[in-house]
Amino acid sequence: MPSETDISNLALGKIGGAGEALTGTAFISSIDDDDKVSTWCKLNFPRARRRVISELATRECPFRATVRFADLEAQASSTPEIGQYQFAFNLPGDCLEVVRQFYEDHIKRRATRGPVIYENQFETIANAAGTGKLFLTDLLTNQDGDSAFIEYVIDTPNTGSFSEEMIDCVATLLASEVAAVVGKDANVGVTMLEKYFAVAVPNAQRANQKGFNNRVKKIPYYTGGMSQRTPFPAVNTGLGTFVDAFGNRRDI
Secondary structure (H helix, E strand, O other), X not given: XXXXXXXXXXXXXXXXXOHHHHOOOOOOOOOOOOOHHHHHHHHHHHHHHHHHHHHHHHOOOOOHHHEEEEEOOOOOOOOOOOOOOOEEEEOOOOOOEEEXXXXXXXXXXXXXXXXOOOEOOEEEEEOOOOOOEEEEEOOOOOOOOOOOEEEEEOOOXXXXXXXXXXXXXXXXXXXXXXXXXXXXXXXXXXXXXXXXXXXXXXHHHHHHHXXXXXXXXXXXXXXXXXXXXXXXXXXXXXXXXXXXXXXXXXXX
């Protein structure tokens, strides 16, 4: 299981090690040590972790270990910030980023080939008192029809749950932050930040998206030079239609 120290050393390795900042030692012994490199890694590690989780959530491919669902229940009692929206709700205290709002009765059908799951426009802002965040929307999407139902992500310090792609994201972003502290040229930090957005995040995005539906989409079938989709079982969508074995919607 990779520790915060392990991931910090991966970050240092990406920029050639700590060098003279650790009297010639390339890597730190512990993130809890009091030398300047370890201290900087410990200070920035939680920031990098939260930023990666938020980044993937806003791309609608959240890291599955951080996903939560919530019925936001009663509307906020004081809503001077509501603006053009009709409804405002307090977000959970552990909410790091909202992924999407959708109808609660669709949650059991997200991985099926049933009805389209409609996602809705929303906005999240800080409340006027500065004590939390508000969720603004024009739609009530919980099963009772009196609140909003959302998918959101939380922070997690459990590095043991991180995928390899998540580890690489955090290490690459952390490398961009620690480069200056170990005496690297400013361009090194910029290069690592560019790699974070251009390589690490897209790789994590693809890996996370596999968690939404890992069924095989196609099987080799070369008769006549054609390929064929893997048949899906017929599904009653509950909306007056069937999806047949080849994914075609048919009215009933």
